[in-house]
Amino acid sequence: MTGFTTRPEILGTFGVVTSTHWIGSAVGMSILEKGGNAFDAAVATGFVLQIVEPHLCGPGGDLPAVIYSRKKDKVEVISAQGPAPAGATIEHYRREGLTLIPGDGLLATVIPGAFDGWMLMLRDYGTMSVREVLEPAIFYAEHGHPLLPRVSATIKGLAAFFEKEWPTSHETWLPGGRIPEAQANFRNPALAETWKRVIAEAEAKSDREAQVQAARDAFYRGFIAEKIDAYLKTAEVMDASGSRHRGVLTANDMADWSATTEEPLTYDYHGWTVAKTGPWGQGPVFLQALSILKDFDLAAMNPDGAEFVHTVVEAMKLAFADREVYYGDPGFSEIPVAHLLSETYAAERRKLIGADASLDLRPGIVPGFEAQRDLTMNMLGAHSKTGAVYEPTMAHLSEKRGDTVHIDVIDRDGNMVSVTPSGGWLQSSPTVRGLGFCLNSRAQMFWLKPGLPTSLAPGKRPRTTLTPSLGLYEGRPTLAFGTPGGDQQEQWQLSFFLRHVNHKLNLQAAIDRPLFHTAHFPSSFYPRTREPGNLMAEESFGSDVLGALARKGHKLTITDAWTIGRLTAARRDADGLMRAAATPRLMQAYAIGR
Template identity: 45%
Template sequence: MCASTHWLAAATAQSVLERGGNAFDAATAGAFVLHVAEPHLNGPGGDLVALFATAAGAAPLVLAGQGHAPRGATIEHFRAEGLDRVPGAGALAAAVPGAVDSWLWLLAEFGTWELTDVLAYAIDYAERGVPVVPQLARVLATVEELFRTHWPTSYALWMPGGQVPQPYGTLVNPVYARTLRRLSAAGVGGTRTARIDSARRIWRTGFVAAAVAEFVATPHRHSSGRDHAGVITAADFTDFVPSTEPTVTAEFRGITVAKAGLWSQGPVLLQALTMLDQFDDEQIDPSTAGGIHTITEALKLAMADREAFYGHLDPADAETVIRRLLSPRYSKERAGLIGPVASTAFRPGDIGVTPYTPPLVTGQRGVRADGVGEPTLQQTGETRGDTCHIDVVDRWGNIISATPSGGWLQSSPTVPELGFALGTRLQMTWLDPAAPARLAPGRRPRTTLSPTMLLRNGRPVAALGTPGGDQQDQWQLLYLVRTLALGLDPQEAIDAPAFHTTSVPSSFWPRTWRPAGLVIEERAGRAVIDELRERGHDVTVSGPWSQGRLSVVTRDPNTGVLRAAANPRGAQGYATGR
């Protein structure tokens, strides 16, 4: 079974499975198609976080495809550029790309297919074209003036003939196709693994790294409104190595929920679940105003802890922080702070570590300053870019949940020789040495990418995730409450009305927050919305089908029965299998 945010990725992954490939072959092929089909949501210059488990029965692992800050990305350099925050768009905000090398590593280590066969799908779509989904057309229309005035290489690629592509037209990217063909041709060696490793070396040390380093050295317009040069060099590419690490877990209603560590926002979901585990099912029902209130207040507390304590910490420090954040005593203490009225305070907890308080800049209700590379939702629920997701489970029981992102076409100027842009993940760091998520060379930025795996008695039973920046774990929390506590079917849980809080400093430029802010789909109903306002929530009502792009695959270890579900919002998500 396969499920993804775009039908072409899901169909590609399923094609690989039908031809005998395993889940890791399928997910890799689908991910490269996502670069072509959803270039406004992810790209080769971006990153990924994945959770995967093999049919052999070992514990699931986190694939950390999040690149680190380049050697020249220092707080002092950014301050010298006149910046008090890392820009949301422009190559100065680029972390070292981690997506491509990480997918190829996964393919080499756990896949079975040749690189040439895996890349053939994306090459074909890049050369022959993909449909322009309406959201992509809207993003391109938004950045048309920026591209025309300041980013001419992006204008040349994405506005062919000087025209903004229209919905349902066809868009090609022959330059990226050539890049993939060169990588494929670079795969030489006596074994399948050696051939993939050869292509990986070319990515890190060859034409890709050289072209990026040369191009970004020229100053270009950033979301700061000024021109800056990037600092990433060819040497920075060689520093990145994909890695795996154990998951962080918590129990909820008898199910083990597995996430990435404190360098992601994954523990937010675990913290919220341990708080909600203190309540009865009816008290956390997200179809009621009381349930929405309780869930929202728990998320605010978990998100406050994210800002205060999360970051790419030393392993020993990270283990200590996680243990304290997820301890039963702390969870019960935090749950006790949830009162009948919406809180407007920033309330990190006491875990014996000095909490960091970020700059708390209030954003206007219903308005967001555009950072061009902004990948999250506007307060109205309208999207201007986002992220992607893909889940795959195969007949043998291999399973993966992956959230690729970064390198959006609107994040920084297109590198003309390569057909893609760099990401801007460094915008999630603070230019403050005291911050746990501070900018530092060689250090991963904290990321919002946050796939999930569920286990019963130690065996994987589901892989899921969603795009959405700061909303990723909020929307996944709704799914878990609805399926694990209330017994909804996966598709029912995905389809049900969604909401999220904005009462947290945004991970994205310009990093504002809206205390007591709550954005909710209008399908929640007038009575529920009115009661939430009475409880003190600053409610913005979004469109009826406007929030969340969640997908999931499931497997019953006892019977081997597979299931999948995908998001109907935007008419792009797709689940398939047999």
């Protein structure tokens, strides 16, 4: 089953790159053409996306990656999710008058992880120099790039706020005091100079590995950390709480941290093994949903039909309910992942999917964790805010919220990268003067209540929504895929994967099918709202399907066609043929290959 596609599924044998911006994909392909491998290409693409999609990611952000190295013959996860600083205690934030961590400003900042994650990937898996992977980003920062309409709209919406409250951001994003027009040539010379200095310090060393380490030192223990520290010592800025606050991040926090690699969490589904991050991210939600859906005959369902949508969204509600109670940084809490992915547990959860839409948040009962479940549910009941929170992926709802980008790369040797960088958006916190970028707001995903896996604590990773995916078919690394979209990431990826695996749609056809998701569970983003029973679906499902879903009790929000989801995917078959695809939605993402 191929199905109608808006674009061809890209085919080749040399290499494929797909990302959420055409310039990023082109840069990644150019790296492959120059002899770089998939890891080199991903790094260069990632730095370019910080320039061309600054409302979606930045140098002060974070990333997880799921990778396959042909040399190691191993699938691994790179965790470049920075943890909370030493001063980030519940007591301190409570003294600041907060009950929730704001979604922007300086108190929302954790240690920036993206740069170290990229450098770890370059050093341990790549082949190129720091200069070679940074020069494309420097070019677009120095010489300019066509400003996306949504970036212009975001800046316009924040112009008055920037001028009054975040003057360094006003200087960066409104040069000369003017709102940059959509598709105008936009530059960030301060960021270009930052990367040039990093290269200069790297090239003071002789060999490639030492140069990468020197670049890491420049960011985390050198001039970049010093400028961040000096800024945060005096800055007191307005945030979403309606008050001004100082941050708690210091140079010491940055100096003592580095990105790491770890084993992926996996689940087997009809000949496929899907590899995801651990429970410090929301990756296990995807795996739990697969475990619940495993015994449904999805292949017999119309992939655009009401039965398919209902069954999948009800499974996701159950998996996300467990996320709220049980997920967190396993370095700080016991996370019952094995139980959550067990067949016995899945069988009980499966029984909860009935003919009608569920309206309640229904986390499962895990022996020994009853008190934690009660504590979480009581807290959520006391919080009980309604109304969905979306990111710019949901372009019809908001132009101001931060979001994410995604990259998939496969080279001719079979190396594979799926990586989802985010954070450090232009709207997340003020630009640090002299650096050309701002910090992240990932701490908003912590709760200010003790005793939970997601309670704020120094050194703890926030439970990120970032969730790249890598699929092995019959044990062979085959498929890299992902999407931006906050809490929607797992949901859009699941429908893509199920349509590709169960309905045999090619990558582009699976991406192009109508999309849906739910905001039934609490959002990971400030102000942590939820919409019980919600189901958002593109109008392209058609009135018959949407009507059938409404009769099942789903509280429908019907959105225009081609407006939700930013999926990309790349695949390498056993014979070496490679495939790649990217969503036409928002008219930014592109797949390239030959």
